[in-house]
Amino acid sequence: MDLSADVFAETLVAALDTREHETGEHSKRVACHTLVLARRFTADSERLRQIYWGSLLHDLGKIGIPDAVLLKPGPLAADERALMRAHPEKGYAILKNVPSMREAAEIVLAHEERFDGSGYPRGLRGLPFDAAKAEIVRLAGTQFDPAAVEAFLAEEPVLREMVAAKCTMPAPA
Numbered sequence: 001m002d003l004s005a006d007v008f009a010e011t012l013v014a015a016l017d018t019r020e021h022e023t024g025e026h027s028k029r030v031a032c033h034t035l036v037l038a039r040r041f042t043a044d045s046e047r048l049r050q051i052y053w054g055s056l057l058h059d060l061g062k063i064g065i066p067d068a069v070l071l072k073p074g075p076l077a078a079d080e081r082a083l084m085r086a087h088p089e090k091g092y093a094i095l096k097n098v099p100s101m102r103e104a105a106e107i108v109l110a111h112e113e114r115f116d117g118s119g120y121p122r123g124l125r126g127l128p129f130d131a132a133k134a135e136i137v138r139l140a141g142t143q144f145d146p147a148a149v150e151a152f153l154a155e156e157p158v159l160r161e162m163v164a165a166k167c168t169m170p171a172p173a
């Protein structure tokens with residue numbers, strides 16, 4: 001059987017929709033609106049597909065949230081909020097091993113992050129460097145030589161300073 005990635009993504013949204021109808025409809029709107037904006041940043045069709053799927057499936061992890069929390073009318077208690085905040089990681093766990101959805105899975109994991117660092121689950125701040133670091137560490141041993149990743153981590157403070165100062169050359173020793 002050959003299940004195309006498009007059909008797979010639509011199927012996952014349909015599965016999510018059986019839990020909470022509004023989430024599926026909301027996801028489709030988000031995906032369309034995101035695609036319009038993403039086209040201002042890239043014309044790469046594969047990237048745009050990943051961005052579309054990542055947007056479409058951003059709340060997929062809500063499939064793993066108990067009804068009492070997911071469908072609760074009104075504000076959530078602190079412990080319920082903590083359960084709800086696990087949804088980006090749950091969605092990532094579902095998608096992470098699908099080779100054609102790797103980038104989309106990262107978008108799912110990151111969709112509740114905020115530019116100022118107040119989001120979750122990683123509280124990413126200064127997104128370019130931290131996002132790059134997370135990606136480099138994640139790919140150690142597959143895309144990247146672990147020795148190179150070790151060197152990167154050893155030089156992290158220097159690299160951070162360079163990024164913050166927007167300079168391209170280290171000062172001579």
Ligand SMILES: [Fe+2]
Pocket residue numbers: 058059087111112
């Ligand atoms: Fe979400």
